[in-house]
Amino acid sequence: MKAAPRVREIPFSALGGVFDEDDIGAALGVLRRAAAPGGNFFPLPEESDFQRAFAAHEGAAHAVAVNSCGTALDLCLMALGIGPGDEVITTPLTFVCTATCVIARGAKVVFADVDPRTLCLDPHDVRRRITNRTKAILPVHFTGLAADCDAFDAIASQTGVPIIYDAAHAVGTLYRGAAVGGRGLASCYSFQSNKNMTTLGEGGAVTTDDADFAEIVRRKKTFGYVYGPTLQVATVGFNYRMTKPQCAVGITQLAKIDGVIANRLAVFQTVHELLADMPGIIRPSGIEAGHGCHLYVVRLDTDRVSVDRAAFLKTLKDDYGVSCGVHYPAVWTWDVMRGLGYSAESAACPVAAKASEQVISLPLFPHTTQEDCSYIVWGLGEAIHQAGRPARAGLS
Numbered sequence: 001m002k003a004a005p006r007v008r009e010i011p012f013s014a015l016g017g018v019f020d021e022d023d024i025g026a027a028l029g030v031l032r033r034a035a036a037p038g039g040n041f042f043p044l045p046e047e048s049d050f051q052r053a054f055a056a057h058e059g060a061a062h063a064v065a066v067n068s069c070g071t072a073l074d075l076c077l078m079a080l081g082i083g084p085g086d087e088v089i090t091t092p093l094t095f096v097c098t099a100t101c102v103i104a105r106g107a108k109v110v111f112a113d114v115d116p117r118t119l120c121l122d123p124h125d126v127r128r129r130i131t132n133r134t135k136a137i138l139p140v141h142f143t144g145l146a147a148d149c150d151a152f153d154a155i156a157s158q159t160g161v162p163i164i165y166d167a168a169h170a171v172g173t174l175y176r177g178a179a180v181g182g183r184g185l186a187s188c189y190s191f192q193s194n195k196n197m198t199t200l201g202e203g204g205a206v207t208t209d210d211a212d213f214a215e216i217v218r219r220k221k222t223f224g225y226v227y228g229p230t231l232q233v234a235t236v237g238f239n240y241r242m243t244k245p246q247c248a249v250g251i252t253q254l255a256k257i258d259g260v261i262a263n264r265l266a267v268f269q270t271v272h273e274l275l276a277d278m279p280g281i282i283r284p285s286g287i288e289a290g291h292g293c294h295l296y297v298v299r300l301d302t303d304r305v306s307v308d309r310a311a312f313l314k315t316l317k318d319d320y321g322v323s324c325g326v327h328y329p330a331v332w333t334w335d336v337m338r339g340l341g342y343s344a345e346s347a348a349c350p351v352a353a354k355a356s357e358q359v360i361s362l363p364l365f366p367h368t369t370q371e372d373c374s375y376i377v378w379g380l381g382e383a384i385h386q387a388g389r390p391a392r393a394g395l396s
């Protein structure tokens with residue numbers, strides 16, 4: 001019999017990308033130029049260079065760099081003029097801000113269910129929930145797997161409701177072989193620390209093919225400024241700008257992003273194969289070229305194995321040193337949403353409700369070794385064995 005491996009610590013906290021000397025050099029270069037005589041942090045040639053490079057990488061005509069994906073979402077909803085009395089449809093299986101950006105506008109979140117195979121927003125269920133108050137649809141490219149962009153295009157052209165993608169996980173994601181940044185009216189990306197690329201820990205971008213929409217977002221991110229022979233303020237705006245060192249690092253991050261995603265894909269595929277026959281685990285779909293490979297999310301197969309997720313995660317961490325994440329508890333479980341009357345009952349999204357209690361994100365990063373992949377899968381098997389028992393007689 002093979003000996004059990006020595007217990008090791010596998011944290012869920014590594015950088016999602018690769019941050020190295022190129023990035024440090026780019027940031028230092030900006031700082032040194034700003035410190036030199038006559039230097040300044042303005043103007044920002046790095047901003048337009050980064051925006052051009054990012055738009056090209058994500059297949060969009062325009063990119064507007066901002067300070068987070070959360071603010072990118074805010075800007076898009078503000079640009080659409082969404083407000084009280086309006087409804088916005090989104091998935092319950094997402095980070096809280098995909099929904100709270102709607103609340104912040106005074107509008108109502110309408111949840112639609114997810115596709116049981118991909119866990120992305122289900123366009124068929126979205127159609128059922130559209131009313132004459134629906135002002136936007138916010139699908140998420142969940143984990144880096146593209147949402148069904150063609151189906152959402154069809155909804156937009158038949159109903160006139162714009163699609164704004166939450167592309168926080170989707171740097172490098174492809175849909176039918178093409179980057180997704182130009183799909184829908186706009187897409188909102190994140191460069192926060194554990195995403196596939198990062199602009200010094202925080203950052204985001206709005207991408208779009210629509211020049212007018214890009215211009216509204218651009219104005220709103222800088223106080224509503226309209227630049228010209230004389231500066232004008234045309235609309236209510238904010239300061240949601242990305243800093244110059246961040247933009248410089250965005251350029252060096254982008255130069256290596258394809259390699260980072262290829263590494264992540266290799267790690268995901270290794271684990272995917274190792275998990276092929278593991279009882280009690282449902283593997284994610286779409287782990288192939290084109291997946292952004294931000295998160296590898298398995299589900300506990302609670303129809304076959306009765307296992308409490310919290311106890312299982314505790315065993316995995318305490319006994320085997322493997323820390324996992326949960327992406328995501330359904331949005332209606334957060335106090336802020338409950339306080340506003342949102343609930344599993346009112347949302348009526350049974351697939352998302354069930355998945356949200358089953359999902360587990362494995363600690364896989366671009367530098368995860370083959371040995372650590374095997375170890376994580378071994379720990380998972382042991383913890384299932386310890387914490388689980390057949391859910392119904394006759395099932396193993």
Ligand SMILES: Cc1ncc(COP(=O)(O)O)c(C=O)c1O
Binds near residue numbers: 166
């Ligand atoms: C799906 C999703 N949307 C939005 C965000 C917010 O991104 P940021 O931290 O850049 O505001 C996140 C962050 O993790 C996310 O996972």
